[in-house]
Amino acid sequence: MTRHVIAPVDELPPGTRKFLDIDGRPIAIFNVKGEFFGLLNRCPHQGAALCEGPLIGLAQSSDPGEIEYTKLGEIIRCPWHGWEFDIRTGQSYCDPKRFRARAYPVNVESGSAVVKGPYVAETIAVSVESDYVVVDL
């Protein structure tokens, strides 16, 4: 597994998402209330760009006439046919046993952990000969 540094946390505030292509896979990273989640940007139903859909909540009912709206901003609705998936897990609320969006783990790490070397710049030998600076390539 290869680590990919996505962005500084400040560039992805709560309620936003960032689209990426990682090793040929279209992926979206979401900031949901300060937590980060990744989803494959391909709907398991018929392949729409799932992560371009609206973020919504989950309407549930325990009794007739009782509706509870939870998980606000944690459910994504596919722009093609409206199937809904939990951003945290990829679970489908339309057909949970057959369909699941591919979810990816996303972590937040300190800058020192992700930018620490060993990075080595290419060096070029420089010498001074009779008051001329000479670069050897």
Ligand code: FES
């Ligand atoms: S392609 Fe996403 S619901 Fe159909």
